[in-house]
Every structure is written in structure tokens, then in C-alpha cells.
């Protein structure tokens with residue numbers, strides 16, 4: 003997010019899902035698309051299979067999409083900046099970049115050029131393990147494409163260098179003039195259904211709705227007027243990854259958690275658990291008595307998506323309706339209704355008749371949602387920005403100019419991952435998802451069929467490593483990092499790369515995040531889930 | 543003056559674009575040519591023989607799904623010849639396998655023996671599981687066909703129900719190939735195909751394995767595409783009838799693609815999910831989570847009342863009591879330690895409206911900007 007916003011002025015997917023289908027070249031990195039965004043992955047697969055699009059997959063694991071390409075680059079974990087710089091090095095040296103675009107629409111090219119100079123294909127091979135000729139081939143392919151689309155997900159962002167990784171992808175796309183055109187773009191795929199909406203709606207410490215900064219005097223004045231309050235705080239708040247340590251130190255006293263389960267999803271779980279237990283007061287509002295809810299002081303039962311009206315904004319910025327289909331269990335209430343009621347009891351009434359009334363207020367205070375009404379999205383959702391009631395929405399961003407005016411190149415150097423393997427912890431661990439489970443499993447693990455297909459945690463390991471550490475398929479294995487240890491079954495698989503094991507993070511009883519590293523990206527506070535060092539041994 | 547690209551269908555003249563098939567021109571102009579194997583988004587196969595039409599000057603009846611419209615072509619979609627051919631095609635399909643709906647006909651002697659057989663195969667004494675929701679049955683009614691007196695066929699392949707999601711009932715398969723097209727051309731999962739040689743009358747997963755042991759990822763695209771009762775959701779089969787349900791359109795609650803789907807509801811319970819066809823972003827497709835991951839909704843583990851912890855144990859509480867308690871505690875903490883000693887984690891799971899309210903509550907009521915969500919996690 004922060005990376006794209008710095009380059010373009012907006013952090014969302016620049017193009018639409020359907021639009022990927024008209025790309026000539028699709029570069030997928032850090033996204034196990036077939037598992038995490040299955041229906042979107044079909045758009046990619048159809049483009050390759052039936053429309054002659056070329057696919058470049060950059061991923062350490064032999065993910066399914068690698069079966070759809072001849073150009074699979076397999077970088078060492080955490081070496082993303084290096085291979086992206088390598089691609090740009092070739093593209094600039096071979097004069098494949100879009101000079102007109104660079105000249106008219108961007109700034110900072112000289113800085114970029116200097117930064118990527120030393121990333122020759124040979125040097126990049128040294129850092130990343132990707133053969134120099136593959137770097138060259140990928141660079142030529144992407145560089146020559148009429149429209150090249152870049153898709154990425156957590157595999158790019160969940161690193162201490164996550165923001166740098168994203169800025170680098172933005173560099174690459176701008177360099178080749180792939181922004182503002184059909185089939186182009188830099189497209190972050192959102193993991194959960196309404197990540198986009200949570201960000202759009204001010205679920206972030208530094209912005210109100212529509213990314214209006216809390217530090218901006220005019221924005222605060224507008225909100226104060228709209229809400230009928232004074233003295234809105236003007237200092238950005240804490241990110242979740244900063245709240246946890248503050249809770250640990252006793253500076254944060256109360257936490258109100260809505261529909262999240264940080265006690266399985268948080269990095270360095272052991273620390274998070276201690277921190278949250280250290281709070282004076284914890285309120286959790288959820289569907290289930292999750293691991294986090296269990297340690298709360300008060301728990302409120304809320305309604306699920308099928309029990310309420312409202313909207314979600316999907317990964318392509320499309321605002322779509324959800325509708326009530328069934329009655330909620332017992333006394334469960336809408337999340338908004340609970341909070342409004344609570345607010346009234348705290349002396350600030352927030353009365354709304356229904357979710358539609360809330361959306362009307364959202365449109366009033368959010369320029370990018372100004373034209374969005376329930377009536378207009380009854381049948382088909384609209385892409386924001388949609389600044390007025392007769393505006394058709396904006397499927398492709400940055401058409402004439404970038405949100406910030408000119409696109410900004412960032413010269414970025416390669417920084418190795420925070421934790422590296424050594425004698426004591428000789429194997430890299432990376433975490434991710436499997437298709438049958440979702441996030442911390444609060445919902446999927448209660449759906450029998452899904453659970454039957456992926457019932458338990460596993461450690462995916464390459465045949466070479468299994469042999470090296472003398473471990474048997476299906477045997478129970480201890481896996482230990484500097485922060486904790488878990489047990490899980492071993493799964494020997496050709497998907498894994500030598501020297502790295504993979505664990506899905508959906509399972510509370512063997513939570514992979516007991517092992518992962520909480521070192522944060524300095525800009526956007528995303529923890530380094532994707533790389534940490536571990537050791538393996540037979541479980542007694 | 544004759545327009546350059548003009549075709550006459552059932553006596554009316556229509557313009558078309560080069561590359562349009564007869565079927566496309568007809569559908570665009572509300573002429574209903576029935577189809578079975580045709581699947582939008584996939585290459586037409588001209589396989590089932592239902593969409594055939596009569597073209598002036600041609601003896602054979604071409605399949606309208608795979609025949610391009612040509613200038614000055616004259617087409618009849620419901621001529622006696624067409625109807626006769628369609629009836630034979632449909633009758634043949636009806637008489638093969640276990641199509642025990644009313645369309646099978648009710649010549650008594652014949653029906654009883656047949657029905658007893660089917661009941662044994664099905665382990666149910668009811669009529670076909672998709673009765674009333676079947677394209678073949680629709681066509682049988684439309685063209686007034688019954689298979690009375692037609693010799694039945696022997697069911698060669700046993701039903702496959704070893705996975706949690708999909709029942710494959712080969713006895714009702716009409717080999718239209720829609721499932722194959724759905725799997726290979728729409729989802730591009732390449733899990734199933736037409737069998738070869740001895741298995742040429744069966745749709746098979748690789749090596750004739752069960753779906754569970756194949757590349758199938760249980761997206762269910764094939765189930766939604768199957769026009770008959772050969773592919774049915776396991777939880778729906780013989781438990782839910784289409785007319786007992788109502789459909790509510792909504793957005794999937796799992797990943798950020800935001801697929802549009804219908805929740806099929808019976809007695810306040812979601813019993814089935816289908817993709818909404820013809821609209822972005824998913825055009826009818828879903829994945830295993832969106833299509834089959836709805837059981838959590840009525841899980842007995844759902845929270846039903848507010849809970850307050852006392853001496854380390856939760857007890858149930860009324861809304862009034864719980865809300866008052868939280869309001870008092872938060873007010874107290876705000877007074878004693880200041881606004882910035884409080885934080886809110888809102889959710890990438892809940893709606894925009896709810897996130898907006900969380901944002902307003904944090905900033906305007908608690909007076910802090912300490913709000914975030916776990917999306918970065």
C-alpha cells in the first residue's frame with residue numbers, strides 16, 4: 003500500500019480483474035493466485051491458454067501457475083528488489099523502456115537509472131539464484147509487451163523490505179509505460195474480502211475515509227463539521243503492529259477488536275499473546291469465541307455477511323452490495339449497530355436507521371465515494387473513484403495523470419532479509435495459505451467439507467531436505483525458530499524449494515506465527531511473515 | 543437494398559457482425575433456440591444436436607452454436623424438420639440412464655420396473671434429485687416428449703460420492719460435455735475430460751480416478767454447468783428441492799475478488815450457493831470456499847448473547863448490561879490515561895458501513911487515531 007501510494011499517489015489495484023485478460027504479458031509474483039484468488043487466477047490461465055498472453059511467474063515455490071509458463075524465476079527468499087532491479091537494468095541497457103511515458107508522466111528517472119546500474123544480470127544471479135539468462139529473457143518479454151500487467155500479493159509485501167518491493171514493481175511498470183492502459187497496471191491482490199473497504203473507510207491510523215489525512219487541517223474541519231464534533235485528534239495513531247508492543251509496555255490500556263483474530267494471525271505470536279493479556283480491558287466483537295475472544299473481558303456476538311445489508315469493496319475497487327439472506331442466531335447484532343449503541347452510551351449518539359443511511363453519509367464525506375449509492379450498485383458494482391452521481395466509476399486508474407500528478411521513481415537498493423539461516427537455524431521458513439482454508443480458519447474450519455480437504459497443519463519440504471535431515475513423509479516433526487516451536491506433520495513435495503519449508507498459517511493449534519519474525523517494514527508496519535530461520539527435528 | 547450482413551431468421555431480417563454464429567444472432571434478437579451443450583465463454587462444440595436449425599438450400603440441419611451467420615442466409619429455428627430431429631435427440635437422451643422424472647413417461651408396467659431399479663441405484667425412493675430444475679426435463683415438456691416404451695439402458699458406472707462436495711451420478715449423464723468445457727475452458731483446472739476407447743461414454747478425471755484423487759479443486763463450476771442431475775452438490779441431493787428455496791444475491795465473504803453469488807435459502811438456512819452469471823467480476827464462477835464454505839453461518843458454535851468475564855469465566859449478559867459496562871470502562875480509561883491509551887482493530891471482514899462507523903467511533907467518540915485492521919497481517 004504505502005509503496006504504491008508513494009509512487010502513484012494511490013495504493014489500490016490500478017486495473018480491473020477482467021482487464022488482466024487483455025494483457026500481452028502477465029507477471030505474477032508473491033501470489034499463489036490459484037489458491038488465494040482462485041477465480042481471478044482463471045482469468046490469468048484463460049489469457050495464457052486461449053489468448054496467447056505470456057506469463058512470467060516469480061516465486062520460490064512451484065506454485066500451480068508455474069505449470070502455465072516456460073518462464074518461472076525462482077528467487078531466494080527476500081531477494082525481490084534485486085531481481086526487479088535486474089529486469090530494469092536490462093530494460094534500460096537494451097533501450098526497451100517507454101521514453102515518452104518516462105519523460106511526460108514521471109519524475110526521478112535518473113535516480114532510478116543510477117540505482118539499477120549495478121544490478122547486472124550476473125550480479126542478480128549471485129544474489130537471487132535466478133540464472134542471468136532468465137533475468138534477460140523476462141526483461142525482454144516484459145519490456146517489449148504492449149500491455150504488461152503485474153500481479154502481486156503477500157509474498158511481496160510481507161517482508162521487512164515490503165514497501166521497497168512494491169515501489170520496485172511500480173518502477174518497473176512505469177518504466178515500460180504500463181500504467182493507465184488496458185491490460186497494464188500494478189495490481190495488489192487483496193487477501194480478505196474487504197481489505198480494500200477497510201482501508202477506504204478510514205480503518206487506518208493516518209487517514210479518514212478516502213485517504214484524507216488526519217494531519218490535514220481542512221480534512222479534519224470537514225469531518226468535524228459533518229460529525230458535529232470538535233477537536234478531532236491531529237496526530238496519526240498506532241498501527242496494529244505498534245499497538246501490540248505498547249500493550250506489552252502497559253501504555254495501551256484498552257483494545258476494541260472487531261471481527262479479527264490476532265491471536266492466530268499475529269507475527270511472533272508468543273509475544274502478542276503476552277501483550278494482549280497485559281491489557282486492562284479487551285472487548286471483542288465476533289461470530290465465534292475465537293482464540294482472541296477467549297481472553298476478552300466482554301464479548302459481543304455479531305452478524306455474518308449473510309445476515310446483514312451493506313457493501314464490500316473488492317480488490318479492484320468495486321463497491322458491491324451484500325444482502326441479508328437469513329436471520330442471525332440468538333441476539334447477534336450488526337457490528338455497526340453495536341458500536342453506535344455503545345457510542346450513545348458514551349455520550350456521543352450515532353443514530354442510523356440502516357446501513358443505507360450510513361452509506362449516504364459516507365458518500366457525503368468521501369470524495370471518491372461521492373457518486374456511490376445503493377440504487378446505482380443494485381445490479382453491478384461501481385469502481386471508485388466515483389466522484390459524482392452521474393460518474394460511471396473508474397475501472398483503470400492513472401489514465402491521464404497519476405493521482406499525485408507525475409509518477410515518482412524510487413532508486414532502491416537491495417537489503418537482505420532481517421533473519422538469515424545460520425548453523426543453529428539452517429532452514430528458511432515461509433508461510434502462506436491453502437485453498438481450502440481461509441485466514442485464521444474461524445469460518446472455514448467450521449465448514450466440514452473444507453476442513454476434510456485440509457484438516458491440519460503441515461510442513462511442506464523438498465525431497466532433498468527431507469533426506470538431508472532424515473525425516474519421513476507424514477511423520478510428526480518439531481520445527482523451531484528463535485521465538486517458539488510447533489509440531490506438525492511433514493509433507494514431502496516437489497512444490498517446495500531446497501533449503502526452505504512452507505507452513506500454512508490457518509491452524510491455531512499449530513500456529514505458524516509462533517515461529518515467524520515480528521521485524522517490521524519500517525514504512526507500513528507489515529511483519530516479515532515470509533522469511534525466518536528454523537531448524538527441524540523428529541518429534542519424540 | 544440488401545444490407546451487407548443480413549440474415550433472415552423465422553421470416554425476420556437481422557443484421558450481424560462477421561464472426562457471429564446463428565445462435566448468437568438469434569439470442570440477441572430474443573429468438574429462443576434451445577441448447578444443451580452450449581456454454582457461454584467456451585468454444586461451441588455442436589455436440590448435443592439440440593440447437594440444430596434448418597438453413598434454406600441445405601439438406602443437413604447444422605448446429606446453430608457452431609455455424610457462422612452468412613449474408614442472406616435464411617434460417618428456420620422451429621420448422622417441422624427441426625422439431626422432428628430435436629424430439630428424436632431428446633427422446634434418446636431421456637431413454638438412456640436413470641431419468642426418472644415424469645418425462646420418462648408412465649406406461650405402468652415399464653415405469654415400475656424402471657423406477658425400482660433407479661431407486662436401488664439412488665438409494666432413495668424419490669424422483670430425480672433435480673426434478674423441476676433440469677434443462678432436459680424442460681425440453682421434454684417443451685416438445686412434449688416421453689420415453690415411454692423406449693428400452694432403458696444399463697447403468698455402467700456406479701455413482702461417485704466419496705468427496706465432501708460433489709456427487710457424480712453417471713446414470714444421468716447425457717455426455718453433453720458442458721462440465722468438461724467449464725473445467726478446461728472457464729476455470730482452466732483441467733481435471734476432467736471425455737473418456738477414450740472403452741470409456742468413451744464417460745466423463746473421467748485423469749486415469750479414471752475419483753475427483754478426490756484428481757486435480758479437481760472443487761470449484762463446482764461443472765456442477766453449475768451440468769444441465770441435468772448428473773452433477774449435484776452433495777448437501778443438496780435429495781435434501782433440497784429448488785422450489786423450496788429462495789435466492790438472495792450477495793457478495794462472497796472470503797477473498798478480495800468479491801464474487802457475486804446467490805445464497806439459496808430454505809427455512810432460514812443457506813442450503814446451496816451458485817455464482818451469478820453474466821456479471822463482473824466472476825461471471826458465474828466461484829471457488830470451493832465461495833461455493834461450499836457456508837456451513838459456518840449456522841454453526842452451533844456461533845455466539846448468541848453478549849458475554850462478560852467474571853472471575854476468569856464468561857457468563858451470559860443482556861445487551862444493556864454488557865454495553866453499559868463497556869461504556870463505563872472505556873470512559874474511565876479515557877479519563878485516567880487519555881484517549882491514546884485506547885485502540886480499535888477494525889476488520890477487513892466486515893462491511894464498509896461498519897468500518898466507517900468504527901472509524902467515526904474511534905476518532906469522534908474515543909478521540910484517538912489508534913485504529914487499524916489486520917489486513918497487513
Ligand code: SF4
Nearest residue numbers: 725758759761762764
Ligand atoms: S469441481 Fe471444478 S475442478 Fe473439479 S471437475 Fe468440476 S470444474 Fe473441474
Ligand code: SF4
Nearest residue numbers: 715716718719721768
Ligand atoms: S456430467 Fe452433466 S455436464 Fe457433464 S457431460 Fe454429463 S450431463 Fe453433461
Ligand code: SF4
Nearest residue numbers: 794796797801829832
Ligand atoms: S468465490 Fe472464491 S474467488 Fe470468489 S470471492 Fe469467494 S473466495 Fe474469492
